[in-house]
Amino acid sequence: MQNLSNLSLLKRCSYINGRWMDSENTLSVINPATETTIAEVCEVTASQIEQAISDAATAVAQWQLLDYGLRSEKLLLWRDLLLENQQDLARILTLEQGKPFSEAIGEISHAANYLQTYANQHSIFEAPETINAERNQNAKVYRRSIGVVTAITPWNFPCAMVIRKVGAALAAGCSFVLKPSELTPLSALALAQLAEQAGIPAGVFSVVVGSNAQAIGEILTQHAKVAKFSFTGSTLVGKKLLQQCAMGVKRTSMELGGNAPFIVFEDADLDAAVEGTFACKFRNSGQTCVSANRFIIHENIAKEFKRKLQIKMKSLVVGNNGQSEFHIGPLINRRALDKINGLLDQALTLGAKIIEGGKEIESKGYFFEPTIIEDITPEMEIFKREIFGPVVSIITFETDEEAIRLANQTELGLCGYLYTKKQSRIATIAQQIQVGMLGINQGRLSNTESPFGGVKQSGMGREGGRYGVEEYLDYQFVCADFAS
């Protein structure tokens, strides 16, 4: 950490109403590549969280009345500061999260692009819509900021996930209290430091850090002054948080788990499919919610797909964040390794076969070999649960109907991928596949303008572009009668 050019980015306390708050207890932030502690960060107290929410309620009164253009200016300044500090932000991100430096640099650019996108949504606010009302009536629909928003974000994109929510909410005129993952709080705190520098007023964006996620979550979802709660994380935790929000009828956005099918038809360009597998399976060591989880491959080309994939996988370098060039970093912690070991053990017991990798790497850090497992079946946990690691799990099919049935045989529906050259098949399958986002002949989906989010138990609401800003607005219908 000492090699940062801007040491002011390294913060060790929660940021509340423009102040860095000390407290007695601390939590350790661990480098997953070495298992060493990189920082101790103060644990937020319950009264500090309540204070952050009250201060956010005070701050929002002015922030929401600002002209949209003035809010946009601050977001653009924040974007500029992200880009000026890109190298340092990427260093912090890599150390606490483990991903390759080049991916961390990409994540900061992506976050900066989100701010730019949200700053460009003037059209939403231009003029209230006039409704064709009765004679003498002046009837309009206004867009109003929802008010105070709280959120919990995960550790896999410690910068982009934060900005994707906060940028949209601030553009809409909301104030925001964020709890980042306790595993990667340093990136969020660095972003808060830059927000302050960009002139985002005290209380409009606060960050509370603590390891007791459940207790913090209870306050963030139940405080009377909170209007909306936004979450990205597992479906299990999302369900609990939704229940908590129901008590106060809070608005919610939920970006929950995925179980993405990656379907390769007989006519597909197999080199492109292997390329796509790399993009959506090995990025961030497979720890993304849009990672392909079930490779559904036509039986006539499965052998060739596996052969090409195995050859290309030989080029993957597993490495730690002290190194400059590598593709696969560690998983986030021991729990993540144990989960993958459990999924593979159960699949092997039920008849699946490993054809590449399959083991933890014996060294410091939470590394797992890039792996291919074949002959999986829908009964196996590996088919049902999000793997969140560098494991390609393969099942084969014969007919299009079977491929679609397998793809939809899950409670989740975040995204999916399909490879085929046949236009008619693309149209049919896009209609039948139950996902919020679909990649066709490509393994990358993310784009700051498009609506990111899922169907079924993958959640509700969308992030990105104007869709993201709309999530933080309510309608107000105003109808004036001039007859009396």
Ligand code: ADP
């Ligand atoms: P993952 O399994 O990928 O870590 P989680 O859903 O457990 O996903 O974590 C995502 C975020 O949710 C993190 O910020 C974590 O601290 C938080 N979290 C975990 N459990 C709870 C809970 N019971 N209540 C509120 N937040 C939680």
